[in-house]
Every structure is written in structure tokens, then in C-alpha cells.
Amino acid sequence: MALLGALIITPDTLLIRLSGLEGWPLTTWRGSLIGGSILVAWIGMTGRQIKADLKQMSRAPSLLIMVAFAGNTLCFNFAVVETSIIVVLTALATVPILAAFLSFAILRERTKWRTWLAIIFTMAGVLTVIFNGETAVAAPTGNVFLGSFLGFMTAFCMAVVFVITHRYPHTPVLLAISLGTLSTGLIGFLGTNIDEMMNGSLWVILVMGLIVMPLALSLLTLAPRYTSPTNVSLLMLLEMVLGPFWVWLGTGERPSPIMLFGAAIVLVTLAGYIISTPRTD
Secondary structure, X not given: OHHHHHHHHOOHHHHHHHHOOOHHHHHHHHHHHHHHHHHHHHHHHHHHHHHHHHHHOOOHHHHHHHHHHHHHHHHHHHHHHHOOHHHHHHHHOOHHHHHHHHHHHHHOOOOOHHHHHHHHHHHHHHHHHHOOHHHOOOOOOOOHHHHHHHHXXXXXXXXXXXXXXXXXOOOOHHHHHHHHHHHHHHHHHOOOOXXXXXXXXXXXXXXXXXXXXXXXXXXXXXXXXXXXXXXXXXXXXXXXXXXXXXXXXHHOOOOOHHHHHHHHHHHHHHHHHHHHHHHHO
């Protein structure tokens, strides 16, 4: 589930670029469409448990997931329009470290040595990319530090969602993330208007908001019920590797050779980690 979700989400940043939207209209569209789609999926999958799930939304785990996912959505949307994709996604790559730390600090869950080793190597690749991020071509000219900070906050919020989902597997996670995402759509209306929202490419917005993101987020947020949050986070690093390549092919925003080297480190490490997991666990 985590691998499939991670692969599906990789073209998301390209779709954001092709949509032609800025922060507030982007937030309104993504919050409304993604949140609404996941809510419909929850209704279809839940059946007779709808009332029980709604009652759980007053409990702390559900509320924390809802708030964390709202923060994740807001921070990511504004990070992507602020600076280059490579900077945002490398900041997002801190999810495994944050998930491992939160799992240890909150769940008292031991993290295997090979997981820490994988994190070390993946972060080496991430740092190789981020310290050469200024060579990105055709990227937004906003504040790189602000974009990096928003990317880091996106990672923190995602790590919180993974850890809580793993600790409380019976939490109605799809309902929580749908309500959290929908709330960002409502917030987005405060900073935009219909004219700005219609300036983008409608077909791209619909594909992004009704197909790609709802499916990917549903898989990624359900996966921690069955495996460690750190494992899910490591697989999400595929977005950091593949996302910039899709953007490169679609818009010309491209990494330098040294960035490709860093991405190769991450790919090789992830491949070895995934192959070794069923043999040792």
C-alpha cells in the first residue's frame, strides 16, 4: 500500500506546476477536491460504521490527525509555489527521521539498526541534493529558506499522522484527513476569489484533486496500520527522487548532475532496504 501510494503521488508536483495556480487558489482547489474525494471514499468504504467513526472524531487521535493533515496541506501548497521543487521535496525527505524520533519518543518503539542505516544513507543523498539546489533551472524565485521551512513543517505534520495512525489503528483516518483537508479548502477561500481560481488549467486541477492525490493519500495514511511509520516514510522518499524528474520533463525545471548523484544514492538505498525487509522481519 505504501509503495503504491508513494509511486502515485510522485507526479503531484508536476501537476501543481502545470495547474498555473498560486498559493491561495491552489489551496482552495486542492482542499475542496482532495478532501471531498476522500470523504466520498470513506463513506463508500465504511458502510454501517459511519456513526461509530463520527463518534470517534471527538477523540484526541482523530483530532490530532485532522489538525496535522490540515497543516501538512497548507504548508506543502505554499512551499511548492515559493521555491524549487527540489528544495521542497528534499525538506520533505526528513519525514523518516521525524517519524523514527516520534515513534521512539511517543510509542517507545525500537528502530532497527538497518532502518537507521537506511536513514543515514538517504539523508546523505538528500543533503547532496539540497546543498546544490541553487542550480535548479526555471524554478520560482521566492524565498528558499521559507520554502525549506514550510517543507520541513509538511514533513513534521506527515510524521505525526503516520505515528498516530500506527499507534491507534482503529482511528477513522480517512474521515480525519478528509475533514482536515476540506478545512484548508475553506481557509483558502479567505485569500482568493473565483477569477483567480479559474486562471488555472482545469483539467490538470481535476486530475490532481480527484484522482492522483485522493488515491495516494488514502493508501499512504492507511499503510501505517500494517507497518512501521518509518517504513512508510522511507518509501515516501521516492517522491523526492521521482518528483523533480517529472517536473523536469514537464516544465524544464531541472536538477544538476550532482543532484542526480544524490538522487541515485537515495534510490539504491531504498531498493536495498525494501528488498531486505521481508527476509529479516
